[in-house]
Structure formats: structure tokens, C-alpha cells
Amino acid sequence: MGPLQTAPVVFLFLSGGFEERDLANAASSAVQDFYALSRKGTCDLPSDAEHPGAHAWHRRILRQFGIEHARAKSAVAFLNICPYKSKTFDDWHMLAALPSCRIAVEWAQAVLFPQARASRRVVVCLRSARWWGLEPGSDAVGKLYAPSCNRAGVMLRDGMRDRVVAAVRAALEA
Numbered sequence: 001m002g003p004l005q006t007a008p009v010v011f012l013f014l015s016g017g018f019e020e021r022d023l024a025n026a027a028s029s030a031v032q033d034f035y036a037l038s039r040k041g042t043c044d045l046p047s048d049a050e051h052p053g054a055h056a057w058h059r060r061i062l063r064q065f066g067i068e069h070a071r072a073k074s075a076v077a078f079l080n081i082c083p084y085k086s087k088t089f090d091d092w093h094m095l096a097a098l099p100s101c102r103i104a105v106e107w108a109q110a111v112l113f114p115q116a117r118a119s120r121r122v123v124v125c126l127r128s129a130r131w132w133g134l135e136p137g138s139d140a141v142g143k144l145y146a147p148s149c150n151r152a153g154v155m156l157r158d159g160m161r162d163r164v165v166a167a168v169r170a171a172l173e174a
Helices: 021-026 029-038 052-063 093-097 099-117 159-173
Strands: 009-017 076-086 122-125
Touching: 009 159, 052 076, 076 093, 076 099, 093 099, 099 122, 122 159
Parallel strands: 009 076, 009 122
Antiparallel strands: none
């Protein structure tokens, strides 16, 4: 979600969370249209009215950077390896088996990572770094970060956290 094509900041995750309302939403043509448009990578992050669950989750992630959703909506994007929602993710073998998952990783490695290494974007992996081809907790190359995080994508309080927060905030102020 978000303007993946142009966002100066991209956060990498595993997969979207599943909520009961997702079952009803799956049958809604309006929601299907929303996701089709969102997946083009050109839309702002959704508002609370457009997608309450995603909006609340984005706000929780952005809070650790001291960033308000209103400031981030057109400057931050979220990319999941797996585009399928789940309450818990137990099907790790599917990441290598599903073409959509492989494409997400290949695109990140071919497009996002070189841009971040050249300091043209800030890319922060907040979940499943190894599946993205990154080493968790390793030092950044350019502006490509894989800080140590918990399962919810919250960075652990260590030396890298402050550097990542500073890089994200600087990218949004530019």
C-alpha cells in the first residue's frame, strides 16, 4: 500500500493481517476496486474511511518513527512479500512456491535495494529480513536497513534504531 513507485520511504513486511471483516470485503466490488488500484503503487496510504484496519496498522508502525499518518500518506509505502492476508503466517514454504511472492522479492532486490544502496530511497525491512535476502541487524549499506525487530515490526531499542529513525525522518523532510 502507498505510492510504491515514488515513495522516498518503503517499509518491507511479510503479509497483511487477517480480520473477520475481510471475508465480507472479499465479496465487495468496491473493496476489490480499492485493492486493484492500491496494488498499482501510485495511491496514497489509505485513510481511516478507505481502510480502517490498514490505517490503524500503518499509524502503529509510523509511531515508532514519530511520524503522523497525514505526513506519511503520500511519502511512505508498505510492501509485503506475501500479498495474501493471514492471522498467523505458518506457510513459509509458500513464499518460494508462489510466483507473486517471488516477484515481490525479485522486484525489491532489483529495484528498491539498488536505489536504497545508492541513497535515493530509504528502505527498511521490518519483518522477515532473511526472506527478503537481508541479514537482520546488519549494518546499513546506503539507506537499506534491516534492523532487529519483533514480529509486529517494532524495532528493538539498539544503536541501529536511532539511525533508521533519523534516516526515515530526513527522507520525509526532504
